[in-house]
Amino acid sequence: MDQTFVQWKRQCLSRLDLSKKASVDEHIEHVVSLLNSCEQYFTTSSCSGRIILIDGAPERSDVQKQNCVWLFVSHNKCKWDDVVCAVARSSGEAVLKFEPFVLHAQCRHLDDAQLLHSVAINSGFRNSGLTVSKTGKIITAVRSTHGLEVPLSHEGKLLVEHEYISFLTQIANQKMEENLRRIHRFYHNLQTALSTEKLKKLQIPDPPSSQGLQDSPHRPETEKGEAEEKEEKIKTSVYKRRRKRQQHHQTDCCHGDESSSGPEPEDCLDLFT
Amino acid sequence: MDQTFVQWKRQCLSRLDLSKKASVDEHIEHVVSLLNSCEQYFTTSSCSGRIILIDGAPERSDVQKQNCVWLFVSHNKCKWDDVVCAVARSSGEAVLKFEPFVLHAQCRHLDDAQLLHSVAINSGFRNSGLTVSKTGKIITAVRSTHGLEVPLSHEGKLLVEHEYISFLTQIANQKMEENLRRIHRFYHNLQTALSTEKLKKLQIPDPPSSQGLQDSPHRPETEKGEAEEKEEKIKTSVYKRRRKRQQHHQTDCCHGDESSSGPEPEDCLDLFT
Numbered sequence: 124m125d126q127t128f129v130q131w132k133r134q135c136l137s138r139l140d141l142s143k144k145a146s147v148d149e150h151i152e153h154v155v156s157l158l159n160s161c162e163q164y165f166t167t168s169s170c171s172g173r174i175i176l177i178d179g180a181p182e183r184s185d186v187q188k189q190n191c192v193w194l195f196v197s198h199n200k201c202k203w204d205d206v207v208c209a210v211a212r213s214s215g216e217a218v219l220k221f222e223p224f225v226l227h228a229q230c231r232h233l234d235d236a237q238l239l240h241s242v243a244i245n246s247g248f249r250n251s252g253l254t255v256s257k258t259g260k261i262i263t264a265v266r267s268t269h270g271l272e273v274p275l276s277h278e279g280k281l282l283v284e285h286e287y288i289s290f291l292t293q294i295a296n297q298k299m300e301e302n303l304r305r306i307h308r309f310y311h312n313l314q315t316a317l318s319t320e321k322l323k324k325l326q327i328p329d330p331p332s333s334q335g336l337q338d339s340p341h342r343p344e345t346e347k348g349e350a351e352e353k354e355e356k357i358k359t360s361v362y363k364r365r366r367k368r369q370q371h372h373q374t375d376c377c378h379g380d381e382s383s384s385g386p387e388p389e390d391c392l393d394l395f396t
Numbered sequence: 397m398d399q400t401f402v403q404w405k406r407q408c409l410s411r412l413d414l415s416k417k418a419s420v421d422e423h424i425e426h427v428v429s430l431l432n433s434c435e436q437y438f439t440t441s442s443c444s445g446r447i448i449l450i451d452g453a454p455e456r457s458d459v460q461k462q463n464c465v466w467l468f469v470s471h472n473k474c475k476w477d478d479v480v481c482a483v484a485r486s487s488g489e490a491v492l493k494f495e496p497f498v499l500h501a502q503c504r505h506l507d508d509a510q511l512l513h514s515v516a517i518n519s520g521f522r523n524s525g526l527t528v529s530k531t532g533k534i535i536t537a538v539r540s541t542h543g544l545e546v547p548l549s550h551e552g553k554l555l556v557e558h559e560y561i562s563f564l565t566q567i568a569n570q571k572m573e574e575n576l577r578r579i580h581r582f583y584h585n586l587q588t589a590l591s592t593e594k595l596k597k598l599q600i601p602d603p604p605s606s607q608g609l610q611d612s613p614h615r616p617e618t619e620k621g622e623a624e625e626k627e628e629k630i631k632t633s634v635y636k637r638r639r640k641r642q643q644h645h646q647t648d649c650c651h652g653d654e655s656s657s658g659p660e661p662e663d664c665l666d667l668f669t
Contacts (some may be wrong), residue, residue, distance in 0.1 A: 233506075237528050252525015252537055253511050264525055273546045274567055282560050290555060294547055 127259070128231045132165040135229070142168075148198050151224065152302060154310050158228050161317060163235040167262065169226040173198050174295045176209045176275070179216040200299050203292035207285055211276050211350040217276040219288075221295045223267035223302045224248070224309075228263045239263040242316050246309035265309070266376055269302060400532070401504045405438040408502070415441075421471050422495065422647070429581050431501050434590060436508040440535065442499040445575040446471045447568045449482045452489040473572050476565035480558055483548050490549040492561075493570045495539035496575045497521070497582075503534045512536040516588050519582035538582070542575060544568055589660060 136159060140146060147155045148171035158164040176195035194217060195201075195209035210217050230236035236253050243251035243265040250266035273291055276282055409432060413419060420428045421444035431437040449468035467490060468474075468482035483490050503509035509526050516524035516538040523539035546564055549555055 143487060189552065233528060237530070240527065250523055250525075250539060252523075252527060252539075254513065254525060255506060257510070266523060266525075270543060270545055271545050274564065277563060282563060283556055287555050 163231040169292040200296040213276040214279040221271035223269040226265040430516040473569040476562040486549040494544035496542040499538040580668040
């Protein structure tokens with residue numbers, strides 16, 4: 124299994140980057156490098172987050188990427204008049220979107236995927252989740268709930284005032300700023316979690332028993348090393364926050380704790396600190 | 397482990413529904429009942445999908461649910477003048493959202509979660525994923541990429557024309573229709589997958605070998621029962637489609653195959669069949 128993972132990683136990283144940009148977005152180069160430098164992970168796709176304006180075919184207003192014209196793409200904050208100029212070229216259904224950071228990493232073992240998933244959730248990427256394929260490929264998808272999707276034109280005709288586009292650009296830029304803060308938090312939490320993991324492995328040379336310990340939440344504290352306790356602390360905080368979210372959502376709405384229904388209190392507070 | 401799962405299920409289903417509605421949404425009652433009737437699953441939260449208008453506090457335009465006024469909520473298609481009346485009550489930052497179907501189901505074993513996840517992906521819920529907690533809880537989250545998030549007012553002042561709100565309502569209603577089609581497809585695919593699974597278990601009484609068979613994609617066809625082949629077919633189609641998506645996204649954009657960047661060709665076609 125480990126050998127197969129090593130082969131998968133070699134194949135994936137030696138493959139040409141077939142994305143439009145043919146390179147990793149600059150805002151997440153350090154995140155991608157950190158993951159690919161770990162024997163237990165490699166990234167399969169990523170985007171640092173972007174503000175896009177796509178022009179859908181009139182008869183297919185529920186945007187379809189193929190047959191879509193990309194009128195504007197920015198991986199940084201943008202100016203409202205750039206959006207105004209771009210939307211002027213619309214001949215169909217132009218939609219302004221903010222698409223947050225997304226990253227897919229293949230993981231060697233399930234506990235590697237769990238660690239990455241915990242770090243993602245703890246960093247505010249609440250739509251993150253695992254995929255376990257029947258061929259044994261384990262992928263952690265790091266996803267945010269942080270979005271914006273605003274139709275701007277219909278059959279090429281602008282539906283809103285320029286002032287509204289200016290306001291939308293401010294909102295999109297705010298979301299981009301928050302997105303970059305979350306990426307920073309994710310990178311920092313990932314570094315901490317990985318170094319804690321390494322320390323733990325140094326302290327407990329036998330991998331199976333190490334994994335056994337991870338799966339046993341009822342071991343007495345006295346059995347735990349300092350590094351492990353640190354990791355416990357990180358993980359516990361994640362699960363505490365998730366329990367808190369679940370309770371909150373039960374009383375607040377019918378959506379689940381990973382729904383796309385806006386940031387949680389802790390996410391919102393980050394906007395103002 | 398199985399005993400613990402049975403206890404978790406009993407506790408969860410006997411608990412009061414603390415959501416605002418205090419009941420399962422009517423459009424997904426049959427889905428929730430089907431899952432809860434299976435020994436290997438129980439639902440922990442769900443929403444059939446809704447069109448909402450929330451009024452955020454002016455100083456917190458990146459909407460926070462707490463301190464938010466819910467001006468309008470509909471789990472069905474809605475009329476544009478209902479939205480116009482609701483937004484007139486805004487005193488802060490009103491945002492119109494379409495939030496698609498979301499469901500969280502706790503699963504007994506990882507392969508139960510994989511099956512549910514495959515069904516979700518195959519039904520168009522591309523942001524679905526698993527969560528595996530350190531205490532052994534396995535949750536499959538069924539999530540769509542299908543959204544809409546449009547700011548309508550700033551500090552209580554309407555930013556758009558009524559005609560635009562009428563257009564937005566049409567878009568939101570189209571998304572609601574597509575959402576209900578996907579729920580129907582999910583229910584149908586789930587029924588098929590579950591009955592195939594049952595048949596398989598009847599044919600292969602020894603669970604470990606049954607699981608072993610699932611994990612081996614290279615077994616000769618002759619070893620496979622009809623039911624198994626049917627299941628293989630369902631699962632293979634899922635993974636084929638996901639590979640197709642991955643290729644498509646590699647050439648189309650930097651986002652991963654589970655990004656929130658619009659529906660896939662097959663999803664779009666569903667809109668017009």
